[in-house]
Amino acid sequence: MLFEMPRELRGVSSKAPPLDPQLSASLSARAARIAELRGWPPRTLGSVRRGIRILCAVHRPGEPIRASTITQLTHTAVPANHVLEVFEELDIFLDDRPDALDAWCEEHLSFLAPDVRAELDVWIGILRHGAPRRRPRARATVITNLRSILPFLTEYAGKYTTLRQATRDEITSWLADRPYRAYDASALRSLFSTLKAERLIFANPMRGIKGGRVAIKIPASLTADEVESVAVAALQDPALRVVVALSGIHALPARQIRSMLVEHVDLPGRRLDPEGLNRPLDDYTAEAISEYFAYRQRRWPNSTNPHLLITRNTATTATAVGTFWMDRLVKELPVGVDQLRQDRILEEALVNGADPLHLAHVFSLGAKASLRYTSAVAESEAEQEPNTR
Numbered sequence: 001m002l003f004e005m006p007r008e009l010r011g012v013s014s015k016a017p018p019l020d021p022q023l024s025a026s027l028s029a030r031a032a033r034i035a036e037l038r039g040w041p042p043r044t045l046g047s048v049r050r051g052i053r054i055l056c057a058v059h060r061p062g063e064p065i066r067a068s069t070i071t072q073l074t075h076t077a078v079p080a081n082h083v084l085e086v087f088e089e090l091d092i093f094l095d096d097r098p099d100a101l102d103a104w105c106e107e108h109l110s111f112l113a114p115d116v117r118a119e120l121d122v123w124i125g126i127l128r129h130g131a132p133r134r135r136p137r138a139r140a141t142v143i144t145n146l147r148s149i150l151p152f153l154t155e156y157a158g159k160y161t162t163l164r165q166a167t168r169d170e171i172t173s174w175l176a177d178r179p180y181r182a183y184d185a186s187a188l189r190s191l192f193s194t195l196k197a198e199r200l201i202f203a204n205p206m207r208g209i210k211g212g213r214v215a216i217k218i219p220a221s222l223t224a225d226e227v228e229s230v231a232v233a234a235l236q237d238p239a240l241r242v243v244v245a246l247s248g249i250h251a252l253p254a255r256q257i258r259s260m261l262v263e264h265v266d267l268p269g270r271r272l273d274p275e276g277l278n279r280p281l282d283d284y285t286a287e288a289i290s291e292y293f294a295y296r297q298r299r300w301p302n303s304t305n306p307h308l309l310i311t312r313n314t315a316t317t318a319t320a321v322g323t324f325w326m327d328r329l330v331k332e333l334p335v336g337v338d339q340l341r342q343d344r345i346l347e348e349a350l351v352n353g354a355d356p357l358h359l360a361h362v363f364s365l366g367a368k369a370s371l372r373y374t375s376a377v378a379e380s381e382a383e384q385e386p387n388t389r
Helices: 021-038 042-056 067-076 080-087 100-108 114-129 139-159 168-176 181-197 224-234 238-248 254-259 283-299 323-329 337-351 356-363 367-384
Strands: none
Touching (some): 021 080, 042 067, 042 080, 067 080, 100 114, 114 139, 114 181, 139 168, 139 181, 168 181, 224 238, 238 283, 238 337, 254 323, 254 337, 337 356, 337 367, 356 367
């Protein structure tokens, strides 16, 4: 119990003698190796070492060093995220950072009765971590499902002591007025079918309730003005030009663009190989990536980040750029990354006779996604046919 109290770093000097000199020297050497690998500038390495000295001044030999303690270094102008990288995978490091999804659940679901919350936690746990014959879902999917059922829980679960009390009539009545009935019904179906499978409820109140089909948005081509605006904007920013090329020519989704590695680009061989797709590299994309490499080398000459696109914050790490950065990058465009991608797939569908198998092969699309684009082409062609009556 002696080392359970979190440490307070305010007022601790980096010039104070370390309580564990051996650990301090070891961490300083480890920071130097990481700095060389990541391309940290000397100033960053110096700040990290200062943070290490502050931590070692208040931690005795063998005492765990918590992530929550390290994050306090931000108040001393030390890059806490870099210090955390030094400590990761070490036995003395205790990662006590709160899970963002757990924090969301605590904030929004605290009003529920204990048994209802426990039942909900079982469902959330299976969504997050999977189960036999059930694969885990992405964090975004879990949040989407929770947001879908939260209004139902807010309206009805206040009078429940357990979700066994939920009735078919209540669910049907609630779904009737929902603007996104199909999505909400899908989330409730997932919840109650899971609880039934785990034998936490006796009957599934969603059985037989149809939520209707999810409305499928038909992709639309970009206008000439939109294409011109995107092309002009891309000339002003090397990173934006790469994003436009990868989405508008190769139809890569934002996730693949953000996670693309430098090793996925073969400029001499004129190939692009994101996640094993192995595509030919066109002149526009090759030129855009070449110019970006030159820009990157000028801006961050020491960066060893393996990702193609980097920022000031990721240049000295091994992480990919975030969604916020990409959203801000394309903010001034008349269309987003997904619309650029859709336009490229529609163009391919028009040129090759709206063959869903061809689209699936070229762009690694699923059957439903391919049919969305072929349907859009068929609908467009039908509208353009002259009235023969």
